[in-house]
Amino acid sequence: MDKFDKLSGIAAPMPLVNIDTDMIIPKMFLKTIKRSGLGVNLFDEMRFDRQGNEIADFVLNQPAYREASILVAGDNFGCGSSREHAPWAIADFGIRCVISTSFADIFYSNCFKNGILPIVLPEEQRDILLKDSENGANARIEVDLEAQTITSSDGEVFTFEVDSFKKHCLMNGLDDIGLTMEKVASIDAFEASAGAERPWV
């Protein structure tokens, strides 16, 4: 997994609330057995018409935002299905950070497994960054995971919370399974005692 420490990039505004995983990556792209190559299908039904032509007013089709690496989004981003194809598509497009007031639980967790930092901010701070991101390519937002800060293009600094373990894994690009394997003795012990107490499981 790619490490995440600092990011400075163009932020694209997507103020719509409840952007769901079906919007992020529609179902016809879930028929893959690979993780890669989904960036071209990100937000497919909002981004392209049925002939495959770009829909000009969709934010990521606008010249200012084609290179966006940050999304500033409406409330409850990523609601819906557990499909990890959503963060795979986001990461493959080149977006490494999503800022909102809230995220759906499974999507939030999936982001960290794919080198994406989801940041929860209070509404008024998110709104300032939404406004900032409307300035397009002129407005670069900086994210510092170690310091847990976001700096707007005006130099305004916001701090954010992130779980210490998730932060550690993201900053070091760590593989969860490898870490858990180091605790295999605990799992063995649990399995033995739970197996004795609840043999029907």
Added chain:
Amino acid sequence: MSPKTLYDKIWDAHVADEADDGTCLLYIDRHLVHEVTSPQAFEGLRMTNRSVRAPDKTIAVPDHNVPTTLDRANAETMTEDSRIQVEALDKNAKDFGIHYYPVSDVRQGIVHIVGPEQGWTLPGMTVVCGDSHTATHGAFGALAHGIGTSEVEHVLATQTLIQKKSKNMKVEITGKLMPGVTAKDVTMSVIGVTGTAGGTGYVIEYCGEAIRDLSMEGRMTVCNMAIEGGARAGLIAPDETTYAYCKGRPHAPKGAQWETAQAWWETLYTDDDAHWDKVVTLRGEDIAPSVTWGTSPEDVLPITAVVPDPSSFKGGKVDAAKRAIDYMGLTPGQKLTDIEIDTVFIGSCTNGRIEDLRAAAAILKGKKIKDGLRAMIVPGSGLVRAQAEEEGLADIFKDAGFEWRMAGCSMCLAMNPDQLAEGERCASTSNRNFEGRQGYKGRTHLVSPAMAAAAAITGRLTDVRDLM
């Protein structure tokens, strides 16, 4: 000992390791697997030379992609990419030695219907699946939730998940439900109150007389949509209804082991004075047959209402409601019962169980669907299908003009050929009314099976109580 909630008790019984910062390894008792979210996880195991730690606790069934037409044994009815996914699951199940119900097996069906039906899901268990509607299994008092593919791989390799504990939320439905009101109306009405993010960060326990009165099928419907309210999981404490459902299932404990199991299950309830971080209470009598008007499950109203005015909302929801009403092709102030439909879909992990089919059949008996309407019933499993045929329900559906399909997820997410055409409008017993969910530019109104049946007869959204 401090009083605990049901969630606290199940959580505590499954912590295999806890770090200083509260990050836990939660042991997983049942891992359900389907063809769409698992191939990358199995591939990951192969690339790292890892095996499945507990194949006896891992159960796979193809459901999302499979055709539901009667001729589906003919592989040509599947698109090439769907066929590759199903074949990958066939191979992965065989290579890694996990339990498997292939398409040809009568027990095949939607993973969240097959698990309980086969007795894999039992009270007090931890159950995960790479599918958000894993919440369904919470109906048994099992801690059950969806996970991403990376986590699927993690569970396959370690039989654990890295987790932090969620907060406790109580949703109490007091009193009795009125005639025509079902578990689907209950769970949609709760989301109408909490919103789709209201449960974020919480595990919900549903309780109260109206929940106790529900069958296991109804309880599964309620918990199924906990995820639509944003909750990590939904739970209902096990009771006699739960035990009666589980007893005798193929993978439920037998004899003395059943007695031991039940004795433990009987300790799985929320203690008096346990702490709730959030409480929502609805009166069962206040819940009406409900329908969604927009493109989020929180856009729900009683069938007697009208399409809302976007300006009646606050904040970002104003624009979202405008967009939804435009997408749905509706007009503010329009009566919901004036909305004409083209399609009816009855099925899904929300409402594809035998009780759902009985409810639909009770309305459809001796009736015909509206001319020109497309209507399909997709049973949740091959066994539900067989039972419905035995009970004569299938004949009622076919006589009414419904297509009687084979089991699968079908038009709930439209990954197989069962899709809405552009602009088509569907009364659907599924769980998501998102843009494009049932087909590109398709329009979904979520309803109960009885309401879907009523809509099929009249060709418009209909108050089922008028047909009872």
